[in-house]
Amino acid sequence: MPDSSPVTVFGPCTLSNLGPGYDALGLCITGPGDRVTARRTDAPGVTAEGPPSLPTDAERNTAARAAAHVLRQAGAEGGLRLRIEKGIPMGSGVGGSAASAVAGAVAANEVLGRPFRKPDLVEAVLEGERAAGGYHGDNVLPALLGGLVLVSPSDPTAYRRLTLPAPPPLAVVLPDVEVLTRDARAVLPATVAHGDASAQAAELAFLVRALLEGDWPAVGRHLMRDRLAEPFRAPLVPVYDAVRQAALDAGAAGVALSGSGPALVALVPDADAEAVVEAMAAASRAGGVEATGWVARVDPQGARVVDSELA
Template sequence: MTDRATAWGPASLSNLGPGFDALGLCLTGLGDRVSASRTDAPGVTVTGPPSLPTDPDRNTAARAAAHVLTQSGLEGGLALEIKKGIPLGSGVGGSAASAVAGAWAANVVLGSPFTKPDLVDAVLEGEVAASGSKHGDNVLPALFGGLVLTSPSDPTEYRHVDLEDAPEIAVLIPHVEVLTRQARAVLPETVPHRDASAQAAELAFLLDALRAGDWLEVGRRIMRDRLAEPHRSTLVPVYDAVKAAALEVGAAGCALTGSGPAMFALPSPDADAETVLEAMKAASLDGAIDAHGWVARVDPGGVRTLDA
């Protein structure tokens, strides 16, 4: 065991268009840091920015770490210190990043009794604090890295999907807060059969393109969602303008990620991700909404220890 460990929980994209609640992709460049220390007193305590709840049941990192502590069977407790690098309600997996970093830091400080697959239940439990239920499309890619396909009905069922020559990705976060619960509330409870069947086909085509490394086709397919994005895009006032700007300068595709407001764009082979990002920023500013972003790569490793 060690006295203290700090873990990095990376950002992630989810849905990727028609993969609603089923697909997630781990990203470089942005993430949360969670440090864990052993305590004599039982339970989990939290310190962090004022925007985060300190109640362990309502904090994603603490809830995940508490699950690890319970499963370890060790006595004593844990003190967590959270440093947020991902804005709350941004759409790039901020709650998931804290959950996986909390679980991993707890695991390391307890002597690493668990592997990453062993921590799936813990990180899913952490997500309950953010959305009220277990969703794997952000926490599982943040845990394992790369692209993960997961079942919305049972997120403990998942598959890691190998990617070929993934391009850089332009990621923009307009300064509009969209909370997960709010974004779920705008979705219809039922959808027409034709939309459900079309969505299944689009996801199949998207997965095939991802496996084949056909990123031009991936770009086309991420814009074919019928279930979530048509409704959630209304929560982002600059959605249409940002998407149009990205496509105009050479993006192969542009879509919301997760609940939004974040949007991501895949450059076509003859386009530059930085140019696409700058066009997306400018479009948001033209719509009177400030925004920031970065050019990301696929993070193949997921959560990791920064020090121990």
């Protein structure tokens, strides 16, 4: 058995969808994140401890489920003990369950002696997301790999990491409203009109092309042209309209919900990003909903070890 000294891994926050990229686009950003500390144990299996709001069993805890998959993948003897520190509120729209899953998988890999590269952990982090009720890659893959990731909604093991040229800052605001993913999926229609589907496909194609070219005004326009998710989810965030308009009035090039919300993200290539954050948060508070926010940058690294006693 390798050394049982603990390893702590940081799982970063992420933005998903980015307008028309429903279940297909995710971006790793700077800001809050989750920390998972792992230690080897003689007893088999994975045990977890963390905030009282989190389940601790290896079936329902995203970090534990991902770590257990790594153990099986490696054929390792013994088990793991995890300690989870939540920096991302659940139901916030910036990848709270994904951050823990990714940190759990990477921490397990580290204490096992790093038998796998990050791309080899894709199945593990996707398995971790199953504990949160889904099998989607738009949060866990950018949290694992860093940067912008395009992923297949029908087969999230099929993905491409995309390189962005000199991305501008982002204004991220979290209104103090919990939007659970299962509730946000429940409000979506079971079928969509053919015209909406074809328009959405075109908008996503134009958005990806603009991202790769660094055409930030075009990115801003396409961020706001989702037809399949955001129009139905926006009512779950009572201050959505006010925060969105405040961002545009402050100079943002475009605004969209992140994931299920309530997080909203504004692209800020030509304005004071701090001022945009303040305007968005003030609009939320004026609507009776407290809010926090920060200026984010693209995080190209993804999950990483932040503390280790291993040699």
